[in-house]
Amino acid sequence: MSYLQFRLADYRFRPGLAGTILMLICIPLFIKFGFWQYHKAEQKQMLQEMYDQALLAEPLALPLVFEDMQRWRYRQVKVLGTYRPQYQILLDNQVAQERAGYHVITPLQIGASGKYVLVNRGWVPANADRSVLPVIETPAGDQEIVGQLWLPSDKFYSLEQKQVAEADAPWQTVWQNMDMARFQQSAPIEVLPLVIRLDAGSAAGGYLREWPRPAERITTHIGYALQWFGFAAAALLIWIFTSFRRQENK
Numbered sequence: 278m279s280y281l282q283f284r285l286a287d288y289r290f291r292p293g294l295a296g297t298i299l300m301l302i303c304i305p306l307f308i309k310f311g312f313w314q315y316h317k318a319e320q321k322q323m324l325q326e327m328y329d330q331a332l333l334a335e336p337l338a339l340p341l342v343f344e345d346m347q348r349w350r351y352r353q354v355k356v357l358g359t360y361r362p363q364y365q366i367l368l369d370n371q372v373a374q375e376r377a378g379y380h381v382i383t384p385l386q387i388g389a390s391g392k393y394v395l396v397n398r399g400w401v402p403a404n405a406d407r408s409v410l411p412v413i414e415t416p417a418g419d420q421e422i423v424g425q426l427w428l429p430s431d432k433f434y435s436l437e438q439k440q441v442a443e444a445d446a447p448w449q450t451v452w453q454n455m456d457m458a459r460f461q462q463s464a465p466i467e468v469l470p471l472v473i474r475l476d477a478g479s480a481a482g483g484y485l486r487e488w489p490r491p492a493e494r495i496t497t498h499i500g501y502a503l504q505w506f507g508f509a510a511a512a513l514l515i516w517i518f519t520s521f522r523r524q525e526n527k
Contacts, residue, residue, distance in 0.1 A: 325495065
């Protein structure tokens with residue numbers, strides 16, 4: 278202890294102007310990024326809790342108008358309607374059972390209304406020759422749909438070009454992303470801006486349905502937050518260490 282006191286006596290705390298300015302910029306910025314990641318983790322945790330609670334709730338009748346879409350995220354719903362496969366799409370790059378394939382997404386006309394909702398009927402394997410699409414069988418007549426609501430993200434990058442479906446020809450194509458805006462512009466039907474993931478126990482024309490619990494990356498965000506807070510602490514320690522200067526003896 279006396280040695281440290283002796284050594285410290287030879288130094289004086291004299292922070293430089295440039296280092297101080299850099300510290301005053303970096304530390305608040307690192308702390309801001311840390312809290313940003315921490316708040317994202319909190320938001321993801323809330324979504325996980327919503328998901329878990331929704332699985333325990335009884336299915337609700339699907340409304341035709343949504344005042345707050347977020348309140349319906351992950352909700353269990355039921356609806357009666359008829360499949361319209363002429364505007365069906367195959368969502369590419371879906372993996373199940375260690376195989377590549379597609380999710381079959383088919384519009385469902387809701388009762389006698391003119392509105393539609395997209396139903397994710399599950400996973401089908403892709404052929405070795407990707408130019409040959411799988412044959413999709415769709416049941417006719419009224420179908421009772423029970424499933425969980427999914428709000429597709431609009432945050433993705435795609436090189437696909439929007440295309441308008443022809444009214445006089447079947448329309449089945451492969452999409453890289455579930456782009457709701459593109460679908461609403463391409464298909465000449467009024468579609469609700471959400472997708473129903475068909476329940477695994479439903480007999481309404483479903484394929485393989487192993488819906489995963491949403492990977493919300495809560496621990497990842499917490500790790501990033503701790504990393505940014507660590508950067509702030511390291512910047513402070515570096516500034517303190519470099520601000521001590523040896524005092525010359527006269």
